[in-house]
Amino acid sequence: MNDNLQMQSPPSPEPQLHMSADEFRQHGYALIDWIAEYLDHSERYPVQAQVQPGEIAARLPDAGPEWGEDFANIIADFESDILPGITHWHSPNFFNYFAISATGPSILGELLTAALNVNGMLWLTSPAATELEGRVTDWLRRWLQLPDSFQGIITDTASISSLLAMAAAREALDRNIRSEGVSGRDLPRLCAYTSEQAHSSITKAGLALGIGQENIRLIEVDADYRLRTDALTHAVQADSEAGHLPFFVAATIGTTSTTSVDPIPQMAQLCKRHQLWLHVDAAYAGVVALLDEHADLLQGCEQADSIVTNPHKWLFTNVDCSVFWLKRPNLLKRAFSVVPQYLQSAGEINNYMDWGVQLGRRFRALKLWFVLRYYGRRGLAHHIREHIRLARLLADWIDGAPHFERLAPVPFSTVCFRYAPPHTDESEKDDLNRKMHSLINESGAAFISQTVLNKQFSLRVAIGNIQTQEKHIRALWQLLQDTAAQVIS
Amino acid sequence: MNDNLQMQSPPSPEPQLHMSADEFRQHGYALIDWIAEYLDHSERYPVQAQVQPGEIAARLPDAGPEWGEDFANIIADFESDILPGITHWHSPNFFNYFAISATGPSILGELLTAALNVNGMLWLTSPAATELEGRVTDWLRRWLQLPDSFQGIITDTASISSLLAMAAAREALDRNIRSEGVSGRDLPRLCAYTSEQAHSSITKAGLALGIGQENIRLIEVDADYRLRTDALTHAVQADSEAGHLPFFVAATIGTTSTTSVDPIPQMAQLCKRHQLWLHVDAAYAGVVALLDEHADLLQGCEQADSIVTNPHKWLFTNVDCSVFWLKRPNLLKRAFSVVPQYLQSAGEINNYMDWGVQLGRRFRALKLWFVLRYYGRRGLAHHIREHIRLARLLADWIDGAPHFERLAPVPFSTVCFRYAPPHTDESEKDDLNRKMHSLINESGAAFISQTVLNKQFSLRVAIGNIQTQEKHIRALWQLLQDTAAQVIS
Incomplete structure (x- = not known):
């Protein structure tokens, strides 16, 4: 885009009018060119932005500015001032x-x-937005x-x-919470219940709804980081006996730290017995069920009340795009529908x-339709299968290396x-x-994550970029070994 | 894009790999061309989609599809199957x-x-996303x-x-609601309090938080649809005397039906006296304060606790982009911050x-920066001034027409x-x-809204598209008069 620098003009003393079709084409082509280059060569950039806070x-x-500026100036500034502060989520070396x-x-x-800029809040405000959303979530x-x-419905995030x-689970209690609220009654x-390995968004949802953090019971997990059903049963019973009102259980398929899978069928049985809403957070790993060899991944979910998976995580769709299915959307409507006069519309x-909190709704179904059809x-x-193979490969190398665990x-x-x-204690x-985590990320060569498992600081490599190939995993493994040698010496 | 039809190929028996740079350029240019045409000629389309439910x-x-498809096919289907179901928010004849x-x-x-596809959840995950967001909200x-x-912070919608x-107002009560929740205590x-003309999103926020619809007091308005401060005072006092806990007042600058402006300075006084959080919903009209002649529009808001305005409404930014300012972001953090190990990061x-419910955060600051600098x-x-002038013009024509009111x-x-x-009663x-409302919208020539004011069905014309010119308002006025003649005969 630097070719456009010569076209810079001084700030105009006239208000900018609508960007003309010619101007849009000129800058649009330039951006398309820039993006085409970027998508193919994002590994040229350090993965983690190499800047200090405030820089x-x-x-x-x-x-x-008081007066409008030439668009080419703005793009030039994007390259010089913004790009150095970008952490490259698109890099094949992004593993965080x-x-x-x-x-x-x-x-x-x-x-x-x-460009269409429709708000899909009502069917009428773009019938195609509503009907395509129905179709792609159904596909x-x-x-x-x-x-x-x-x-199905598309939301912005699994958090929402x-x-x-x-x-919806709260509304299903039939306690007049919509009309009377929760306080002073x-x-x-x-x-609510979820595992101690569940995503923070479950707790956050509870905070928003006024459940209270201490009433979101984080149930212990087994050695493989899966929710322990016996502990869940015990917690639900204890709360019931104490006169509390258990109402919601969130299971996870692919927890964030270790991607463990909770025992959904057992949890579904328990939820049925105690009349609890079962929500399945499959934001990351749910899409694995579209592989023939993992077609049984979501077994038990047919008994759940709701489930979420995020195409913006592992289905090659840019953020934001979260697909949320539930069996009784009428409960969402009962919980949230408020239709003022100016939004009334007729018919079935x-x-x-x-169906939710937000009135404004981007036409997210379009990009998901493009992705589902293109691939x-x-x-x-x-692509998902290849990522699983690469992770298996790395795991095998780690398992075969004497000083890695x-x-x-x-x-x-x-x-x-x-x-x-050898000869190092836990603290060492x-x-x-x-x-190692700091050195690797600061190098810009790769961007890996960390977590704590059984009180042990753990490195964590997540593979999910469509351009990540075996050569990137080999380079990462070399980097890990080199960095290990560096920190021990 | 129909030129590409000849490039259609049968479904490939090979999995689609990453879209190549050449392919991205080819389809990207074609889309840029299509959009350039669309932006200049969106009035060629009927404004309201001319389709039936399910069509x-x-x-x-x-x-x-099991196998991937050629992108040109997908775009051809967009034009033939999706576009007819689009209601054209971009049309200069969109007044709904x-x-x-x-x-x-x-x-x-x-x-x-x-393309960058960064998630601005942490500073580290793209420092530029966080720092540009700080800058543009400050501008x-x-x-x-x-x-x-x-x-400031950018959210998706004013609803959020x-x-x-x-x-944040609930957290400011210091009643341990984060930890203990609201129920069973x-x-x-x-x-909470807002006017009966306030946006439905205020009520929805209360429903989500478990306040309960009957505890969201919709305060009556004066003849100009502005919240009556005396009625608000009375309601707050009555609730306090009944042992309830008033905590939140939402004022509106630009209500949805009539764009009335609540008496902010008086409401701010009242909120100060009763220690209530004052939130200002200026989603639509807040941006008018950047006109020199309306620089005093937000007078009183300096005493508010929070305020929202939506660049995706009247600041020429596509959805979604809502700017939310508050004085005590620490309360949001107290209400919502949950930082699992894998998201921990150091430093100030x-x-x-x-600051909110959603973990995933698109880099919305970039488009807002482009808009603020380009214009x-x-x-x-x-552009805002011109829209106000056009509305005034239409109002004058209506005032001068004997049979319009x-x-x-x-x-x-x-x-x-x-x-x-003349000689018609209210019902007639x-x-x-x-x-008239149905006929005009079904014609596709213009898309206007309706509301009910003082129990009277009202037509409503909202002007805000950057391409709406005086000629479009003249044509609309002619259409209104013609349609009136049609319905009376």
């Missing part, structure tokens, strides 16, 4: 959090969504072998999907604004391990691995 | 809800955001003459911004994930009115205007 802000003026991918079809879908549901009793699940204490149609089920499965099973594409040289091992 | 869904197969604009710089900003704050005690405000009933930095304050003011003041760009021919007037 990017200091490059930007305190106040915005859950590694994700924006892909060509999803980026172009988002572009078209931005994905079929691929994941979920029963057709589940109806899980909040909606908890709100003779209501028992509401209690889905107005998705009634097809088998294409998507191919794997710290959790590897059911999917995430590997937890540590460097464990923690220090060594902490140093 | 778009019926064009789409029940199941997604609040009319909005995606503009060149915002669309290109969204494109770049999709806008200055332009709106808000004091620097307000710190207002939910965060209410959650000896807490008084929490009460802003991790915006701690500059004066450029943005120019304006139903509310026009402080900004929205006009409420009805056709009121309602019927006539209802018919």
Whole structure:
């Protein structure tokens, strides 16, 4: 885009009018070129931004411009002032959090969504937005072998999907909570349950709904980091006996630290027995069920009340795109529908604004439709399968290396391990691995994560970028070994 | 894009690999061309989609494809199967809800955001995302003459911004609600207040937080649809005397039906006296304060605790982009921060994930930065000023027409009115205007809204698209008169 620098003009003394079609084409082509280069060569950049806190802000003026500026100037500033502060989630060497991918079809879908700029709050406000959302969530549901009793909706994040699940579960209690609220009433204490390895968003949903952190029981896990059903049963019984009101259980398929899978069928039985809402957080790993060899992954979920999986995690769709299915959307409507006069519309149609908190709804179905069609089920499965193979490969190398130690099973594409040289105690091992984590990430060569498992500091590698190949995993393994040698010496 | 049809290929028996740079360029250019055409000629399409419920869904197969498809096919299907179901928010003849604009710089900003695909949850996960968000929210704050005690954050919607405000207000009560929750405790009933003309999102926020619909007091308004401070005072006192716990007041600058402005300074006094959180919903009209002649619009807001305005409404930024400022972000952190091991990071930095419910955060600051710089304050003011002028013009025509009647003041760009021919009673007037509303929207020539004011069915025209010019308002006025003649005959 630097070619455009010569086109810079001084700030205009006239207000900018609408960007003309010619100007849009010129800058649009330039951006498409830049992105095409970027997508193919994002590994040229250090993965973690090499800047200090405040450094990017200091490059930007305190106040915005009075007069409009040439778009080429803005793009030039993006390259010089913003790009150095970008951590490259698109790099094939990004192994932190859950590694994700924006892909060509999803980026172009988002572009078209931005241009159409429809708000899919009502059917009427763009029938295609509502109906395509129904279709693509249904396509994905079929691929994941979920029963057709589940109806889908696209939200921004699993955080919101899980909040909606908890709100629907609260409404299912039939305690007039919508009308009377929760405070100042003779209501028992509401209690929710999830594993101590569950995602923080479950707790956050409870905080928002006023459940209270101490009433979100974090149930202990077994040696493989799976929720212990006996502990859950015990907790539910204890709360019931204390006069509290258990109402919600969140199971996880692919916990964030180790990607462990909770025992869904047993949890579903328990929930049925105690009339508890079962929500399944499959934000990361749910999509694995579209691989033929993992078609049984979601077994038991057919008995759940709701389930979420995020195409923006491991289905090659840029953020944000979270798919949330539930069997009784009417409960969401009962919990949330508020229809003022200016939003009233007639007929038997889905107005998705009634299904949640947010009135404004981007047309997210479009990019997901692009992705599902561009890759097809088998294409998507191919890439996910390759990531699982790469993780298995890394796990095998770790298992075969005398001074490395794997710290959790590897059911999917995430590997937890540590460097464990002989004659070091736990505290020394923690220090060594902490140093390795910092050195690797600060190098910019790769970006890995960390967690704590059984009080042991663990390195964590999550594989999920569509451009990550075996050569990147080999290079990472070399880097890990080199860095280990460095920190021990 | 139809030129690409000849490039269609049969479904590939090989999994699609990553879209190549060449392929991305080819389809990217084609989409940029399509969008450039669309932005310039969106008025060629009927504004309201001319389809029946189910019609778009019926064009789409029940199941997604097993194998990937050529991208050109997908785009061809977008044009043939999706586009007919789009209601054209981008049309200059879109006057429903609040009319909005995606503009060149915002669309290109969204494109770049999709490609970078960063999640701005932590400072570390892209320092530039966090620091640019701080900068652009600060630029806008200055332009709106808000004091620097307000710190900004970008959320997806005003619905979430207002939910965060209410959650922070609840946390400010210092009643251990984060830890103990609300139910099963000896807490008084929490009460929130807003006007009966406030946006439904205030009520929805209360439903999510478990306040209960009957504890969200909808305070009556005066003849100009502004909240009556005496009624608010009375309600707060009555609740306090009943042993309830008033905690939150939402004022509106630009209510949805009539764009009325609540008496902020008086409400701020009252809130100070009763120690209530004052939140200002200026989602639509807040940006008017960047016009020199309306620099005093937000007077009184300096005493508020929080305020929201939506660049995706009237600041030429595509959805979603809502800017939320509050003085005590620490309360949001107290309410919501949950930091698991794998998200821990060191140092004195802003991790915006701690400021709200959603962990995933798109890099929305980029498109807002593009818009603020491309237009500059004066450029943005120019377009807003023009919309206000056009609304005034339409209001004057209505006032001068013997058989039309304006139903509310026009402080900004929205006009409420009805056709009121002589010798018709209220019920007949309602019927006539209802018919006009349907006929106009079904014609596809313009898309107007409706509301009910003082039990009278009202037509409502909201002007906000950057391409809406005087000629479009003239054509609309002609259409209104013609349609009136049609329904009366």
